[in-house]
Amino acid sequence: MADILYIVVPCYNEEAVLPETARRLRDKLEALMAADKISEKSRVLFVNDGSRDSTWRIIQQLHRENPLFSGVDLSRNRGHQNALLAGLMTAADRCDMAISMDADLQDDVDAVDAMVEQYENGCDIVYGVRSSRQKDTFFKRFTAEAFYRLMNRLGAETVFNHADYRLVSRQALEGLSQFHEVNLFLRGIVPMIGYRTGTVEYERGQRFAGESKYPLKKMLSFAMEGITSLSVKPLHMITGLGFLVFLVSVAVLIYSMIRWTMGDTILGWVSVICSVWAIGGLILLSLGVIGEYIGKTYLETKGRPRFLIREVLEDR
Numbered sequence: 076m077a078d079i080l081y082i083v084v085p086c087y088n089e090e091a092v093l094p095e096t097a098r099r100l101r102d103k104l105e106a107l108m109a110a111d112k113i114s115e116k117s118r119v120l121f122v123n124d125g126s127r128d129s130t131w132r133i134i135q136q137l138h139r140e141n142p143l144f145s146g147v148d149l150s151r152n153r154g155h156q157n158a159l160l161a162g163l164m165t166a167a168d169r170c171d172m173a174i175s176m177d178a179d180l181q182d183d184v185d186a187v188d189a190m191v192e193q194y195e196n197g198c199d200i201v202y203g204v205r206s207s208r209q210k211d212t213f214f215k216r217f218t219a220e221a222f223y224r225l226m227n228r229l230g231a232e233t234v235f236n237h238a239d240y241r242l243v244s245r246q247a248l249e250g251l252s253q254f255h256e257v258n259l260f261l262r263g264i265v266p267m268i269g270y271r272t273g274t275v276e277y278e279r280g281q282r283f284a285g286e287s288k289y290p291l292k293k294m295l296s297f298a299m300e301g302i303t304s305l306s307v308k309p310l311h312m313i314t315g316l317g318f319l320v321f322l323v324s325v326a327v328l329i330y331s332m333i334r335w336t337m338g339d340t341i342l343g344w345v346s347v348i349c350s351v352w353a354i355g356g357l358i359l360l361s362l363g364v365i366g367e368y369i370g371k372t373y374l375e376t377k378g379r380p381r382f383l384i385r386e387v388l389e390d391r
Contacts, residue, residue: 078171080107080117080191081145083162085155086134087124089178093133097121099184101143112191117170120145121178122162125152138388146388153382156259159239160251161382167248174242176203182240183277190242190275199247199270203240206276233262234274246270257381258371313361320354 082100086093100119107113123131123146134146147165149158159175166173172194176182182203190201239261243251250268266272 077108077111077114078194079169080104080113081166081170081173082119082187083122083159083166083173083175084119084178085122085124085158085162085175086126086130086178087152087155087158088126088128088130090126090128090130090133092179093121093130093137096178096180097137097144099180101141103184103187104143107188107191112188112195114171118143118145120147120162120166122147122149122158122165124149124155124158135388142390144388145390146386147384148386148388150383150385154259155239156261157382159261160259161384163243163248164252165384165387167245167252170245172242172244173248174240176240177238181279182238183279186240186275186277193273193275194242194244196273197271198242198273199244200265200268200272201242202234202237202272202274204234204274204276205236205279232266234266237262237274240277241265244270257379259381309364313364316357316361320357 082104084096084100089096097119104113104117104119108115108117121134121137121144123134131146131148134144134148137144138146147162149161153161163173163175172191174187174190176184186203190203193201243265247265247268247270250270251265254264254267256264
């Protein structure tokens with residue numbers, strides 16, 4: 076008997092693109108069912124992340140018209156990562172494998188076939204990886220690649236050019252459920268699960284409709300979230316920086332004493348002012364990084380729920 080596949084799609088204000096997304100995913104599931112690659116119990120699970128438009132009403136209509144579509148309505152907006160986790164945890168007890176993807180149709184739906192094939196070959200996690208970024212602007216390509224390199228250099232192990240388009244088996248979903256972080260960064264958590272993994276390359280397209288939910292400001296915040304959630308390397312760097320500044324200050328002190336014994340007058344007002352500003356800036360930066368970690372620790376100790384589900388649409 077073929078295994079059950081759930082395609083989990085987080086949605087936030089996606090009324091413009093949702094009908095087309097539903098049509099393409101329906102065609103894909105029906106084709107896989109006809110080829111006996113997946114069970115007829117497979118579903119598309121849309122997760123409404125507190126949308127302010129008619130996204131949830133569209134999901135409800137899709138469910139009424141076709142039982143192939145299911146839905147999860149969160150109590151309020153909790154962000155992409157929490158919405159994605161809510162969908163995966165809802166699907167965990169209902170499927171044998173789950174594929175997560177965005178609603179904007181930038182992820183190639185046809186890559187699902189290759190992911191299912193790798194799952195059949197024994198992979199528990201299959202990452203969708205972009206084959207190239209030729210369609211991106213130079214600025215977008217530069218910042219995106221710098222994002223992945225910076226993350227890995229600072230200790231947050233991620234798959235290069237992989238976002239949140241991936242297949243996860245039921246066993247891997249059970250492993251994911253053991254991670255209880257409030258500050259979620261699934262691109263870094265999923266590789267920690269282990270098990271056998273594979274990759275599928277695909278060409279990422281343009282957004283079909285609507286506006287991007289990740290402008291530059293949000294991407295920078297997302298990068299900071301990932302680094303501070305998965306690595307303490309920035310704290311080690313602060314320690315090294317403090318030690319370096321101390322050595323420089325000792326060297327300057329020794330140099331000043333030598334010049335004083337030689338009777339030379341030191342004209343260093345500009346250098347002193349620059350040093351004060353530089354050290355002050357480093358101190359404030361270091362305090363900011365430490366504050367990020369303290370803030371995350373504070374939120375983790377509260378143990379607040381990562382999401383609350385208002386309603387789940389299922390087969391009657």
